[in-house]
Structure formats: structure tokens, C-alpha cells
Amino acid sequence: MKKIIVSACLLGTPCRYDGKSKPSEAVIALGEKYELIPVCPECLGGLPTPRLPCEIKDGCVLRIDGVDCTREYTEGAKKSLEIARENEADTAIFKAKSPSCGKYQIYDGTYTGTLICGQGVTAKLFMENNIKVIDEEELDKL
Ligand code: SF4
Numbered sequence: 001m002k003k004i005i006v007s008a009c010l011l012g013t014p015c016r017y018d019g020k021s022k023p024s025e026a027v028i029a030l031g032e033k034y035e036l037i038p039v040c041p042e043c044l045g046g047l048p049t050p051r052l053p054c055e056i057k058d059g060c061v062l063r064i065d066g067v068d069c070t071r072e073y074t075e076g077a078k079k080s081l082e083i084a085r086e087n088e089a090d091t092a093i094f095k096a097k098s099p100s101c102g103k104y105q106i107y108d109g110t111y112t113g114t115l116i117c118g119q120g121v122t123a124k125l126f127m128e129n130n131i132k133v134i135d136e137e138e139l140d141k142l
Contacts, residue, residue, distance in 0.1 A: 001035045005084050005092040005126075007101045008038035010136055015040040019050035024136045027093055039083055041100040041122040045076025056099050057109025061121065064111055073100060077122040084131055091142070094123050096135040103127075103135045 009016050012023040030036060043049060052063045054073070061073040077100070084092065094101035102120040107113070123133050134141045 001033075002091075003035045003037055003087045003089040004030070004142075005080070005087070005089045005131075006036045006038055007093065007095040007098070007136075008040040008043075010093065010095055011036060011038050013038060013040065015043050015049050017042070017049070017051045017053045022095060026139055027136055030093075030139070030142075037083065037087055037089060039080045041076035041080045042073065043076070044079040044083075045072035045074070047072050047076070053111075054099050055107045055109040055111060056118065056121070061099055062109060073121040076100065077125040080122050081125055081129060081131075084126065089131070091132045091134070092123075092126050093139070093142075094120070094126075094133055094135055096137055101135075103133050 009022045010024045010027045012021045014021045054061050054063050054069050061070045063069050098120050100120040100122045103123045105115045106118040108116045126133050
């Protein structure tokens, strides 16, 4: 069975910054056809749940209180990539708009709900390493 890396929150794991999950029935249903391997880069980077939200600003991941969390996000991205490689997974389904997992858009660092074009830290690293990334809104691209 082909293995696919998936944002853990999409599979129902309560690992989001607010301590909640974001389950997608369509993603969960893919478990009948694929082996879904959950990863939460922010947890893998050592951040607690719940945690204060972060947004990316000028290439740095800044927590809402100004603390720089770039190191944790980068570490989580590297560990997620290691998991993909260990499992020989060439595809990931990642949660849209996340500062880790977002593929097309991220929040702009002003905490005003403003989206800009950009990639989360892990999604970017995966794509740089030739792993196909799609988000939960484009499962037809699998
Ligand atoms: S880092 Fe990714 S997997 Fe973890 S909660 Fe955020 S969107 Fe979900």
C-alpha cells in the first residue's frame, strides 16, 4: 500500500495550537486506499499543545508575543522530512494556511487574519526535496 504523509490534525489528532483538531472526512477516507502516516511538525519540533499561535514574518516564525520560534519550526520540518524518507513516501497531504503545513497561503505576520501567498516551513522543505505536497482542498490532485 502506498504511503502518504498527512498533517496529523487532519486525521483528528488534537495537535493544533488551540488544542483542537481539524479532521477531514475525505482525508480520513483515503485510509482505505493508502497508508496514512500522521505527522505534526510543530509537535515534532518540541512545541507544546496547546501553544500560542505563530505567523511567519520576513522569513522568521514569530509567536504572537514576539518570541522567535523559527528553530522549533525548522527542527519539526526536518524531522517530518526524515519520517517521509524512512517511509519512502513521495506525497504529503498538508493542512492549508498553516505556518508549518500551508502550501499556497500563510498569514502575513500581523495577526490580523490577512493571508498572503507563501508556504509553511515544512511544506516548503518537502517541496524543495521533491515530495509532492497537496492540501486537503485539492485531493483530486492525488
Ligand atoms: S503543524 Fe501541521 S499537523 Fe500540526 S497542527 Fe499545525 S497544521 Fe496540523
